[in-house]
Amino acid sequence: MYSSGVLYLCPTPIGNLEDITLRVLRILKEVDLIAAEDTRQTLKLLNHFDIRKPLISYHEHNKASCGAKLIDELKTGKNIALVSDAGTPGISDPGEDIVKLCIKNDIKVIPLPGASALITALIASGLDTREFVFEGFLPLKKKDRYEKLRGLSEEKRTVIIYEAPHRLVDTLIELKNYIKNRNIVIARELTKIHEEFIRGHIDDVIKKVENGVKGEIIILIEGYKEVIKMSPEELLSKYIEEGMDKKTAIKLTAQKLNIPKREVYKLTI
Incomplete structure (x- = not known):
């Protein structure tokens, strides 16, 4: 039985501010405290919607100490909204850790639906949406990266990867060694003015982006299809x-x- 406050997982827009939900706005106005990955970024959002609430910084580098503080606040009965810089908290960010802490401490967690960059990219990609795997950012360490890429070479599901724009071309060239000339999609600046989807075989896409692209980048890769040379x-x-x-x-x-x-x-x- 829950006897403490509630942690609300509140998705925020990935670009277009109109994509925030009415429910998220209501929760942000009602909670006692908002835990944000970047308080400066979140403050811009709150100011836009005229929301005045105390902010606390909760991110990858302070999640251990701050997570404990958030649990203490929740145990006193305070309700807390968790937000990331953009999109749904808990995916590729330290939100995952505070959720686990809440469950361990028998604190109620309520997830709110809303914007998600990986799902937004997937549904407009033209690739298979029935089965997919989200890999986040590829590892930077050579050994870990090699193991990950080798595993993706025969991944039959659609693969979704985040990447920084300055590393995009190098990553695509590296990927080609493992996925050959499979179909891929580059989704960038989703929901923003310069939103763009670049589709085609990986060779063609590399040519289209070789001079560089800007903005938030998502790479989607067609699943591996086994070639059978039998009648x-x-x-x-x-x-x-x-x-x-x-x-x-x-x-x-x-x-x-x-x-x-x-x-x-x-x-x-």
């Missing part, structure tokens, strides 16, 4: 010989070769 008859026979039942073999053959099941079924008649 439907050969693949179907292979599965059946391996002991697979006919119905499953037909379904899997159709999936692997991206052809209708009825075409495979005809081979068994």
